[in-house]
Amino acid sequence: MPIKIIEGLPVREKLREERIFTIEESRAHTQDIRPLRILILNLMPLKQATERQFLRLLGNSPIQIDVDFLYTASYESSNTPTSYLQEYYQSFDQVKEQFYDGLLVTGAPVEKMPFEDVDYYQELRDIMTWAQTHVFNRYFVCWGAQFALNYYYGIEKELLDEKLFGVYPYRTLNFEHPYVRGFDDVFHVPHSRHTRMNAEQILQVEGLEVLTGHEVFGPDLMVSQDGRDVFIFGHLEYDRETLSLEYHRDLHRGDRIALPENYFPDDDVNRLPxxxxxxxxxxxxxxxxxxxxxxxPYNLEELLSW
Known part of the structure; x- marks a missing residue:
């Protein structure tokens, strides 16, 4: 089934080239079904690249999915024109009376900052509080997962000595859990971050289950006991070239950056990852x-009484 997106979203043409099927609102109204409603809070600076990555994954489903994009009104993006956000995204004030089956919160390039110093800290806390009564399932990625783990459980963030940058083998720890159904014993996960969450604190939380992990880097995919909150530090949504683009961007800026590990064949940047x-x-x-x-629930307003 296709995913329903706002009329005219530019990334639709790229998705069509990949045979990811989308449907616009005018056509969706003619279908007598109950689609899933997914809200994506896109905190990444390059909005369209992130849109494409997550829509590609959401579009690989037999279920029709209605997708709305959310932006933080308390922070003015320097990479995305306000006109683009106003046309294709919604503010929290515009969605806070609505209900969704799922909320997906992306990573953000603010991981070195204390949570409370982030410009949209209070707005994000308000969204997290709202999501507990207006969203059924929640899915947090990278910095979004770090923020959520701190918000829900008080787990602390730690600065790494060196940036974790590359593709690493992770092990599946509980094959019975439905979120890792079909996973291999060992699989690969891209990472790009300067921080981690305190692993000892994660393991001490009774209502949190670690589903995948690395013997050195610790937990990666975690889920709440009721299954309604998913946290992942890695970037399984990344494109093939995402780490390459990040590496060359940082080189161009003059930043200190090592080659992404286990990524370029023989560490040759001229070879296809x-x-x-x-x-x-x-x-x-x-x-x-x-x-x-x-x-x-079929009627999402029932969430208010849960």
Whole structure:
């Protein structure tokens, strides 16, 4: 089934080239079904690249999905024109009376800052509070996952000595859990971050289950006991070239940056990176959509009484 997007969203043409099927509102109204409603809070500076990455994963589903994009009104983006956000995104004030099956919160390039120093700190806390009564399932990625773990459980963030940058093998720890259904024993995950969450604190939270981990880097994919909050530090949504673009961007800016590990064949930047995390990116999103579809109430307003 297609995903429903706002009329004229520019990334639609790129998705069409990849045979990711979308549907606009005028056509969706003629269908007598109950689609899933997903809200994506896109905190990344390059909005369209992130849109494409997550819409690609959401579009690989037999279920029709209605997608809205959310931006933070308390922060003025320096990379995306305000006119683009006003046309294709909504503010929290515009959605706070609505209900959604799922909320997806992306990463953000603010990880070195204390949470409370981020410009949209209070707005994001307000969104998190609202989501507990207006959204059935929530999915947090990278810095979004760090913020959520701190918000829900008080887990602290720690600065790494060196940036974790590359593609790393992670191990599946609980094959029985529906969110890792179909996962291999070991699979690859791209990472690009300067911080981590305190692993000892994560393991001490009774209502949090670690589903995948690395013997050195610790937990990566976690889920709340009720299955309604998913946290992942890695970037299974990344394109093949995302780490390459980031590496060359930082070189151009004169930043201190090492080659991404386990990424370029023989560490040769002129060779095409191996895309060895794509299948698990689709699989995790498929599992999340399936669990949301199976468990969410037909009338989302029932969430207010849960």
């Amino acid at each position: 191996v895309f060895n995390w794509r299948s698990h990116g689709h699989l995790l999103m498929h599992n999340w959509i399936n669990e949301t579809y199976q468990e969410t």
